[in-house]
Amino acid sequence: MPDTTPAPRRRPLWRLFIMPALLVVAAAAWSAFWFYAASEVGVRADAWAAQEAKSGRVYACAKREVAGFPFRFEVRCDDASVALVSQTADAKALFTARLGEIMVIAQIYQPKLLIAEFKAPATLADRGQPPSMKVNWTSGRSSVSGLPDIPQRASIVFENPSIDRINGPVQTPLARAGQAQLHGRFAEGSAQDNPVIETVLQISGGSVQEVHPLLAAPFDVDVQTRLSGLKDFKPKPWPERFRELQAAGGRVEVVRSRVQQGDLVSVAAGTLSLNAQGRIDGELQMTVAGIEKVIPALGIEKMLEEGVPQATLDRVAPGVKSQDLNNLFGALDRAIPGLGKVVKQNANTGVAAGINALGKEAELEGKKARAFPLRFVDGAVFLGPLKVGQIPPLF
Template identity: 50%
Template sequence: MMTDEPRSLPPRHGRLWPVFVPSALLLLAAIGWSGFWFYATHEVDAQFQGWQEREAKSGRVYDCSRREIGGFPFRFEVRCADPTISLAAQTAQQFASKIPLTAKLSEILAVAQIYDPTRVIAEFKGPATVEETGQAPFARANWSLGHASAAGLPSVPKRISMEFKDPVVERFVDGAAAPFFSAKQVEWHIRMVEGEFNDHPVLESVLRSEDASVQGVHPVLEAPFNETLHVKLRGLTDFAPKTWPERFREIQTNGGGIDVTESRIQQGETIAVAAGTLALTPAGYLEGQLQMTIAGFERIVPALGLEKALAEGAQPTNVAPGVSSQDVNKMIDSLDRIIPGLGRVARKNANAGLIAGLNLIGQQTTLENRPARAITLRFVDGAILLGPLRVAQTPPLF
């Protein structure tokens, strides 16, 4: 009996398109993403050039020996090699001299994430040298970390922050480097808090420093101190590209001013806080007053050298404009009317005399649970007056 042989079935061909389609879609997505990224980098480069043009109109010219754009696939990077920053007319003195300053760094790297291109973080690599354009450097700066961040489009920034860790600044004196400034950390923030970019903006600025020290200016600044300065600028018409002297002149013309909402300095056991409003005179000098409270007032007097102002024959340069050394002597004499003989003691001990005299002007109070004096710090044509005595002179702002 014969049995039928089993028939051989034709081979079945599997459907392979489900395997290739996802790969093809992934490839198309990669090509599309790459095209988008390269298009976006072109826009980033255009924004960078627009920012350069805006800064140049404000007297700040940025240039690179080589500029590279990278960061593919998820962010944008603009790397500026050997950058130079030329600063023209950024202060009243510079505006008058017409001599720009040039700062040279090692590198600036700016980074933006592709999902938030309006937030840019930049890193600065030192050292940096500063010179009057065409001259030998007169200062050198370095830091362990220096970076900045900006929110908003480059043409319409809403907030800018800068931070430097372990900054050190040296001056060149007769070709040799001499220490000038150092700190553990310095940070600066500025943002728009009122108005619109092109309609009377009000700017808020905060400057902080930790363990800062300044050498070669005044002995009182050489010991480390912590400082916070919080101010508002009122009176700007807009935030179009301008130099800072032009902005300050605009503030004066519009009747604006500088609101010092918080100022705090601590140096060892001495703490000073101040707040108030300052205006600008037609000549560009600060005018107004700050209400200051000082804990450790007795340490401030010898540190500033004010006791010399009350010694016999005090020089008029130590007193307020319009106040003669005779007026200062009369202030000491007035102590005799309170306690007979106190004026004579004051002349023998100028420091004690100054403290007693200023105590008549200020009021006893407390600051952070410590005994303190509340004193009015006045600004008259840029001169800083502590009572009847001139302790410093500020330069014009335009």
């Protein structure tokens, strides 16, 4: 019986090549897109740097490379530097920071999130001078959410940051911390229209040398602020921005501030603003627990025993003359030998009592505390009637 089974139909071979061909075309198109976008990275970076330079912030890279093919962009900047011109009230000031490398990473599928990594160390120098400070860290990273020219939020975190003062071959510790982080976001408005900016600064295990013995002991800081009064967030010198802020009646609201150093805990909240001279005005309501333990560290007793320089009195008690104090202690000793010395030795107790009289009793985190205002008047900082600091003008 003859075989009547029909022969199988042969499929065209070209169909087998459709999928591979499509994959090759897609890969070629993707590669073309990636390399075109990579070339645009340099163009956008140069345009941004040129815009920043007009505002007095000059960024430079000795060598720039773009990598990360096929699914992300990695922009590496070697021997990076930024020169800050006209960013303080002293328009002639020039400040330059240099660091070895910055790596900026963006994923293709998440182009509005930029992550940057910073390679330590960095050096800081004034105009025409050798580096005066060296900044180090074990890990430094920042992130920016939103378009590069219209960011929505940003963060920067440093692990184990340190600052050393450089004097020739000698490096002297200036500041240390276990971690320092700063976060910011637009709470209202936008970068182009009346932005309201919220920031959070957190420092853990911080310490500062060469300023005051109180700051040498480790402390933790957590501060949340809210800045309003800006017209926009376009790049411009900081003095110009501060002038705009003052003219618009802008202010900084300290929403929350907490500082802890051992048994000392301080919280504060209030509002600060700028006057027409560029100086800070305002008031913070403070509550402090453990303030009596700070008084001995202020060194009031030692200051009185050695004689009080008039410049010191002008800072802490305007209007009081050093000669008046010396005459007072001398008169006490003449009336009752040794009385002047007793008064000096109990100076810290007297100052503590005076500070306790500034405010009212309160409770903070289950501890006895005092509540009182910290006032800012034309840049001067007052704790009750005592002037404890002076802040220079911001423009």
